[in-house]
Amino acid sequence: xxxxxxxxxxxxxxxxxxxxxxxxxxxxxxxxxxxxxxxxxxxxxxxxxxxxxxxxxxxxxxxxxxxxxxxxxxxxxxxxxxxxxxxxxxxxxxxxxxxxxxxxxxxxxxxxxxxxxxxxxxxxxxxxxxxxxxxxxxxxxxxxxxxxxxxxxxxxxxxxxxxxxxxxxxxxxxxxxxxxxxxxxxxxxxxxxxxxxxxxxxxxxxxxxxxxxxxxxxxxxxxxxxxxxxxxxxxxxxxxxxxxxxxxxxxxxxxxxxxxxxxxxxxxxxxxxxxxxxxxxxxxxxxxxxxxxxxxxxxxxxxxxxxxxxxxxxxx
Ligand code: CP
Numbered sequence: 001x002x003x004x005x006x007x008x009x010x011x012x013x014x015x016x017x018x019x020x021x022x023x024x025x026x027x028x029x030x031x032x033x034x035x036x037x038x039x040x041x042x043x044x045x046x047x048x049x050x051x052x053x054x055x056x057x058x059x060x061x062x063x064x065x066x067x068x069x070x071x072x073x074x075x076x077x078x079x080x081x082x083x084x085x086x087x088x089x090x091x092x093x094x095x096x097x098x099x100x101x102x103x104x105x106x107x108x109x110x111x112x113x114x115x116x117x118x119x120x121x122x123x124x125x126x127x128x129x130x131x132x133x134x135x136x137x138x139x140x141x142x143x144x145x146x147x148x149x150x151x152x153x154x155x156x157x158x159x160x161x162x163x164x165x166x167x168x169x170x171x172x173x174x175x176x177x178x179x180x181x182x183x184x185x186x187x188x189x190x191x192x193x194x195x196x197x198x199x200x201x202x203x204x205x206x207x208x209x210x211x212x213x214x215x216x217x218x219x220x221x222x223x224x225x226x227x228x229x230x231x232x233x234x235x236x237x238x239x240x241x242x243x244x245x246x247x248x249x250x251x252x253x254x255x256x257x258x259x260x261x262x263x264x265x266x267x268x269x270x271x272x273x274x275x276x277x278x279x280x281x282x283x284x285x286x287x288x289x290x291x292x293x294x295x296x297x298x299x300x301x302x303x304x305x306x307x308x309x310x311x312x313x314x315x316x
Contacts, residue, residue, distance in 0.1 A: 004302040007124040008295065009113045010133045011174040018298070019139070019178070025294035026143050026287070029067070044101040044300050047073040049091075050127065051082075051107040056261050056285055057127045057137070061104050064292035070300075073100055088112065092121045102300060105129070108226070123299050131165050131226055137260050138171035140291040141218070142179065144284045149216060149256060153180030158210045160186040161220030161241065161268055164195045165227065168260045172218065173199050186210035187220075187241055207241055211251045218258045219243060221268055234267050245272035256280050 005013045014022075046065045050058050065072045075095070077083075082091055092103060102123035105113065110130035128134040145152050157176055163169045163185050176183050185196035186204045196203035204210045211217070224231060231237070243257065257273065259281040265271050273279060 003304070004298045006299070006304050007113065007117055007120045007126075008135055008299065009117060009124070009126045009129070011135045011138055011171045013135070016178055019142075019175070022139060022291065022294045022298060023143055023146065025298065026140075026290040029290035029293045030147075030287075043069055043071050045071045045073055045099050046296060047075045047095055047100045047103045048127070049075040049077060049103050049105045051077045051105070051109075051112075052128070054106055054127070056288065057104075057106060057134075060285065060288040061125075061127070061292050061296075063289050064296055067289065068293050068297060070296070073098075075103075089115060089121060092116070092124075096122045102296065123303055125295060125299065128167055131167055131170070131223075133171045134167040134260070135171045135175075136288075136292055136295055137168045138175045139295065140288040141168070141172065141258060141260070141284060142175055143291045144280065144287040145216060145258070147287060148280060148283060151179070152176065152216070154182075155215040156182045156184060156213055157216045157218060158184045158186050158204070158214035159218045159220065160207065160210060160243075162191045162222045163187060163220065164191045165223040166220045169218075169220065173201065184210065184213060188237070207243060207247065208250075211247070211255055214255055216258060217243070217255055218260075219268055220260070221262065221264045234264075238267055242266075242268055242270065243273055244270045245276050245278070248273060248276075248278050254278070258284060260284065 004018060007013065048058050048061055062072055080091065095103060100122060102125065104125045104127045106127035107129050110132040112129055113124065113126055116124055126133060126135055128137070149155070159169050159172060173183055184202045184204055185192050186207065189205060193203050204213065222231060222234065222237065248255065248257070255278070257278045257280060259279070261281055263269060263274060263281065265274060
């Protein structure tokens, strides 16, 4: 796994050999939860810089860093000098000077990471940026699918719901076909049809029709905080596009339901489905830790050693 990128902004930053390496490393870390030093240098520091709320991503990175034997800095964006107008680049250079080696950034801004791509001041992992991408979520989803459903080659994976505003969808449509899966898009026309067309993916409107075709469902919540216009009645959305345990049982095959979380019970799914054997969301959360351990270790140990040396300071 040589030349791992210094900034993981998109699935497109990785090639298949690198992703295969991450999957292998995650497999190795699957049962390892005790604190062991895995680094060749003194315990590195990884900061989590979350400008948007998170339960899963932030805390699983925290656990992953701890499990690797690294140190964690919980950067408090609201109380930081970002609120006084300091730029992100200057903030990261400041963190670097304090000994931080890598940073996980979550933001609602699609373009926030763009200026960092040429000369990152330290290693940067995208923890979800607006409606752009969520590459580490997609990687842990692939890892979980392989663990639970076997190889995904030849399988049909239906991404259902608010595909237009889903950053994880935008990473999954790049990743899953690399492993031979066929991706289909399903949900309301306004949130899916043009998106499917733009990605050259089949579109199936109704959940029931989609369930007949799919081997795996990847269900999304309505990401209303990212909508430009009001969507309307969510109880009608639930009737038209929501999944229930009853609907799953009506299909004459077992179709597991993945969900990146957080879930909105009574909107995209019902409580009975969430608590049933169909639901894989908690397995995704479990598998997020070994996959994020793999990502951190690969980036810190196999990346460009000149990153964070101030070599490119003038570009800021
Ligand atoms: N899947 C995901 O990104 O969840 P959080 O927003 O809780 O991190």
